[in-house]
Amino acid sequence: MxxxxxxxxxxxxxxxxxxxxxxxxxxxxxxxxxxxxxxxxxxxxxxxxxxxxxxxxxxxxxxxxxxxxxxxxxxxxxxxxxxxxxxxxxxxxAPRYNILFRDDKSYPYLVVTGHKYPRLAYYRGALDKRNQYFGPFPNGYVVKESIQLLQKVFKLRTCEDTVFANRSRPCLLHQIKRCSAPCVDLVPSETYARDVHNAVLFLQGKANELLGELEARMQAASEAWDFELAASLRDQIQALAKVQERQFVSSNTNELDADIVACVTVNGMLCVNLAMVRGGRHVGDKSLFPSHAEDYTTAEALAAFLAQHYLARSVPPVVICHPAPDDAALIAESLSAQAGRKVLLNCNPNGERRVWLEMARKNAEFAILQRVSQSASQAGRLNALVEALNLPEETQRIECFDISHTLGEATVASCVVFDRGDMQPKEYRRYNIEGVTGGDDYAAMKQVLTRRYGKIAGGEGVVPDLILIDGGKGQLTQAEGVLAEVGLTQPILLGVAKGETRKAGLEQLIVATSHDVIRLPADHPGLHLIQQIRDESHRFAITGHRARRAKTRIASSLEDIPGVGPKRRQKLLARFGGLQGVKAANIDDLMQVEGINDELAERIYTALRG
Missing domain, CATH: 3.40.1440.10 (GIY-YIG endonuclease)
Incomplete structure (x- = not known):
């Protein structure tokens, strides 16, 4: 030593x-x-x-x-x-030796706002005490479907505040009987408030109580010979009954909200399935695969999930889980402190709860089988590509580049990574291209490759086995020059050019140096892998370009207005959710933003609508 x-x-x-x-x-x-x-x-x-x-x-x-x-x-x-x-x-x-659940996306909620005429909306982000939130839900589809169903029954508004405040006549939703049009006072405020109250009851899982209340009101209206109101209530009851029939999995208990968490290991692969019960409905699930899970037991992994998942998230009253996590009592104490009320950690449920847990366990096992199957498929595609192009057997890491712009404006280059048998989104990178003539894709490709592989040649990063260039011989020549300049000889370069008709399956693969053209059959698994990676690079580049273009246009539009500096621009965009929201705002709305008086509000209003 x-x-x-x-x-x-x-x-x-x-x-x-x-x-x-x-x-x-x-x-x-x-x-x-x-x-x-x-x-x-x-x-x-x-x-x-x-x-x-x-x-x-x-x-x-x-x-x-x-x-x-x-x-x-x-x-x-x-x-x-x-x-x-x-x-x-x-x-x-994200330490490399801790088990880590990369579940950073905020979960969606259904929100009933605190306005005079509350709005029903889909929401992600920090919670505001002025509003009522229901959720979280495992995916946005559940929230959007719930909104559609509730619109049919309760006819609550879903429009943005700026639209609501500026309407002079009912919108299409009122015409198709999905909104009672409070924007133009076609519904009394007390009636709308009652509809909101009923929608909240339903979301809280009190559907039977709500049905009883509506039936009593219908009977009273009928006895008072108010047949129009009675018919309206009858239609609402029927619609509500249909909504109940369409619920995902109904619960027979009085339990409103609960999470069901099952952790399983199959052939060394660990998965956690999280299912959610909201308002007495089983609204769906999602499966999570942690990083660095080697050597962790299911009990250790489940403890890590519970501790990480509920950070800065709402905690339901009951968490049903299997197996019993390590430090179960400590986790329950921590979750209760975070929620400000007692949270029950149930590791040995009975009856319906046991059925839910078994469902979550089966879904975790199925998710593992799906992932294994997908990995096997991707491995087969990679092997087919290696064989078809005579690549080294150890080829694993593939990087692909694409350029996106609109007539030379806001050029963005993308680099996506395929490694370890799958796409690796955490390793994707975007590059804003500066200092080149707009529309010069060759110069843009040269810049992005120089920036990326100049660093890698200096020891910062991983050298890929294969580099795909989305383009023809000209783009490939730029790539060859860059790699020669930075001194990287290991990666194999391959150009991916679209066929004459730009139809999928007719791609031409151009080999570096010789510039020989290879065409694989349209049904070749290796070509399918290249198409997947190329399409992902294209999608990633376009997304970045659109975001950059929008940001540039927003900034330039507001920058032209005297008195609107960077801080005020930021506050305006944050308050109204973007330039379109600022344009739709009236003068009174603009004056609500800190630092904007009546004179400046009028100036902004005139400039953006001029």
Whole structure:
């Protein structure tokens, strides 16, 4: 053992001895400052020292400990606080030796706004106490379908505030009986408020109570000879009954909201299935595959999921899970503290809850089979491509580039990555192209390749096995020149040119250096893989270009208005959700934005509508 290793071990041992016997979070750091692992402890000194006293660690832990150069700790008041801090850090830092659930997208909600005439809407983002939120739901489809169903029954408005405030006559939704048109006062405010109340009852799972109330009102209206109202209530009852029939999976219990979480491992692959019951309805599920799950048990993985998933998210009153997670009592305590009410963690459910849990477990197993099948399919496509093009057998990583612009405006280049048998969205990159003549795709391709592979040649990044260039011989020649200039000889270059009719299946594959043209049959699995990667690169480039173009046009439109600087532009766009929202706003709406008085509001209104 060399002196540096001895000094490192001694230095770490001395640091561990100085740690307090208090709850907290510890972080293992590599020599370059990268966080390798984040953990929590009831007793920091005992927990951290155990890593350096044991000799029976798994290969993964031994590999991690060999890289540790520094230990950082944070003391907190309780183990529950440590659990929350640990998982916040895991989410933020994504350490390579922690199990990590990359479930960062916000879940959709159905919102009933707090306006005088509340609006029914689809919503993602931070919750506002002025509104009522129902959810979260596993996907947007559930929310959108629920809105459509509720429109049929309760006829609540769904339009944006700026549209609602400026209408002079009812819209099409009123004509097809999906909205009662409160915008032009075609419905009394008390009647609309009652419809909102009924919609909320339904969303809270009180459909039977609501039906009873509507039936009583219908009977009273009939006895009072108000047959028009009675007929309207009858139609509402019938529509509500049809909605109930279309519910995904109905519940026979009084339970309103619950999450069902099952974690399974099949042939070494770990999956967590999250199903949601909202308002007494089973509204769907989603399956999640964590990163760095090797050597983790299902109980450990489930504990990590529960701790990470509910950070900054609403927690239902009941979480039904299997198997029992590690630190179940601590997790329940932490979730209850976060929710501000008791959260029940049920690991041994009965009756209908057991059926839900079994459904989640089966769905997790099915998701694993699907992923294995997909991986096998992709592996077959890659092998077919390797064989057809006589590529090295070890070919795994493929990068593909595309250029997108509109008549030379806001040019964006994309790079997408296929590796480890699948597309790797976390490794995609976009490049804003600057300093080239608009529409010069050759210069744009040269710039993006120089920027990317100049860094990789310098040791920053992974050298791909195959580079696909979306374009013909001219684009391929640019790529050849760049790789020669930066000194990369390992990647194989391949141009992907569209056929004469630009029809899928007629692509021409152009080999670097010789510029020989290869045409694979339209049904060739290797060609299908190239098409998938090329199409993904095209999609990613177009998305980036449109966003950049919109941003440029928005900025230029507002920049032309005297008195509207960067901060005011930002506040306007944030308040109204983009330039179209600002254009639709009236002067009074604009004056509600901080820093905009009546004179400036009128100036903005005139400039954008002029």
């Amino acid at each position: 060399n002196d540096s290793a001895v000094s490192r071990e001694q230095r770490l041992a001395d640091h561990v001895k100085s740690l307090p016997n208090l709850p907290g979070v510890y972080r293992y750091l590599a020599a370059d400052g990268t966080v390798l692992y984040v953990g929590k402890a009831r007793d920091l000194k005992k927990r951290v020292s155990s890593y350096f006293q044991k000799n029976d660690h798994s290969p993964r832990i031994r590999l991690m400990l060999n890289q540790v150069e520094r230990i950082e700790t944070t003391v907190v008041r309780s183990e529950a606080e440590a659990l929350v801090l640990e998982n916040n850090l895991i989410k933020a830092l």
